Ligand code: ATP
């Protein structure tokens with residue numbers, strides 16, 4: 272998949288912009304606060320129907336204006352396509368693909384896939400498990416509609432069960448429904464765990480290969496999937512997983528009621544990450560943790576390719592700081608195949624060594 276051109280009207284700090292991109296590495300450089308991330312945000316929005324940092328679409332409309340639009344001319348599935356988004360104060364936003372209105376952002380799925388990496392993701396290795404679960408969920412939801420459906424159902428049941436556990440003190444009758452929720456939640460967990468285990472096995476292999484090259488052959492990345500403790504082999508079929516989850520649930524039933532917390536299920540899953548045999552969360556240096564985080568994203572892109580036969584567009588926002596020259600050089604010049612849009616500040620020296628197309632953004636305009 273390739274974005275050939277993006278046209279923006281009144282999006283963030285852009286008045287009118289038309290930017291063309293090559294099918295390879297595109298470096299977007301410039302001083303702080305000029306519009307580099309805004310451009311990445313526009314591309315991500317047209318790919319997914321949402322921003323990765325705005326709380327509401329209103330934030331995306333240029334100050335002083337009441338409407339904004341994004342248009343992307345892309346090549347996907349071997350043919351030229353056009354995606355458009357129209358945002359307007361007080362009205363529902365409109366998404367259009369090849370001239371036809373879409374009913375929801377879900378219909379954008381598969382038209383332009385993007386893998387995003389922004390500064391918040393840099394700590395995915397050292398922060399809590401939520402970010403690592405999000406990584407699994409984001410990728411699996413894009414590739415497996417059945418996983419996305421199971422995750423929606425899981426979240427719905429989890430909210431209900433948590434409400435039961437929190438409020439049964441005042442309303443003891445709530446506990447009548449607990450066992451029913453337990454069984455349904457365990458069934459959903461079994462499905463999620465089954466998908467996640469297979470996904471992690473592939474992710475581990477691909478991320479290790481990327482990380483090895485990224486670190487100049489000196490670091491080995493290990494990733495393993497951690498789930499409900501009664502599951503001895505998460506690659507077993509969903510039936511065996513269900514039996515093990517129910518067993519864990521039975522053992523923790525009273526503890527759940529006493530603590531008011533849901534203690535069994537896929538919501539506690541994690542990825543354990545090691546570098547050269549040491550737990551990365553505790554021992555990785557800043558640069559090592561960032562390298563590992565980037566390796567995970569690059570592996571995610573390979574998984575997309577194996578599944579769909581096309582690379583998703585890779586969006587890298589501000590990821591070069593804290594990488595040494597060799598590792599920054601890897602990001603800029605060694606990511607082969609597929610399109611990459613990467614932002615960096617012009618003074619960090621990285622842009623100078625880039626072999627791809629370099630564009631410079633200044634005050635919401637592209638000055639080459
Ligand atoms: P940095 O190198 O610091 O990350 P950047 O080039 O990535 O900078 P952006 O995040 O793209 O900067 O933001 C550029 C400018 O856009 C900021 O000064 C911001 O205040 C401005 N901006 C954000 N939203 C709007 C909006 N709705 N209307 C006008 N300007 C906006």
Ligand code: MG
Nearest residue numbers: 307308589614
């Ligand atoms: Mg930025």
